[in-house]
Amino acid sequence: MDTHRQDLYPDLTASGGLGPAMxxxxxxxxxxxxxxPWATDVIRIETARGYVSVDPATEERLFRVTVxxxxxxxEIGSxxxxxxxVEAVAAWREGMPFEELEAKFDFMELEEFARALETGEPTSLQWSDLLSSDF
Known part of the structure; x- marks a missing residue:
């Protein structure tokens, strides 16, 4: 890790990286x-809802969560x-409904596509978005 990141994430540095700290x-x-067990700085976790990745921002102390x-x-929040x-990642893995995730973890931003994914209809939403696009 570079010096700038060490200043933002001393807990990660002390633990040996993002993976061990998580x-x-x-x-x-x-x-x-x-x-x-071998995860260090590149965090990618397989779940029934796809892969969740976590990466630390370089400009400020912030953990970005992406699906x-x-x-x-x-990106579903930071x-x-x-x-x-880690509580949010565990809840995501356990299949907590999206509304409960948003209520419990106010940093999570589960947009319309995530809701469509939960109901099993992401393709129809994607087509709707494409067909209504100005492009």
């Missing part, structure tokens, strides 16, 4: 985040609280 925070909070499904990637982050 595992430690998850253990401390009694969460299962499903992180592979990836085949053909689509979208927080500076590592403990809250």
């Amino acid at each position: 595992k430690e925070a998850a253990t401390w909070r009694g969460c299962d985040i499903g992180l592979s 990836h499904i085949p053909g689509f990637t979208w 927080t500076d609280d590592l403990g809250l982050l």
Whole structure:
């Protein structure tokens, strides 16, 4: 890690990287985040809802959470609280309904596409968005 990031993330540096810090925070909070034992700084967790990735911002202390499904990637929120982050990742993995996720984790921003994914209709929403686009 560079010096700038060390100043923003001393807890990550002390733990040996983002992966070990997330595992430690998850253990401390009694969460299962499903992180592979070898994860260090590139965090990508497989869930039934696609892959969740976490990456720290370089300009400020902020953990960005992104979801990836085949053909689509979208950011679902960001927080500076590592403990809250691991709780949200664990809840996502456990399949907590999106409305409950938004209510419990106010940093999460689950837009219309995420709701369509939950109901099993992302394709129709994608077509609707494309057909209504000015482009």
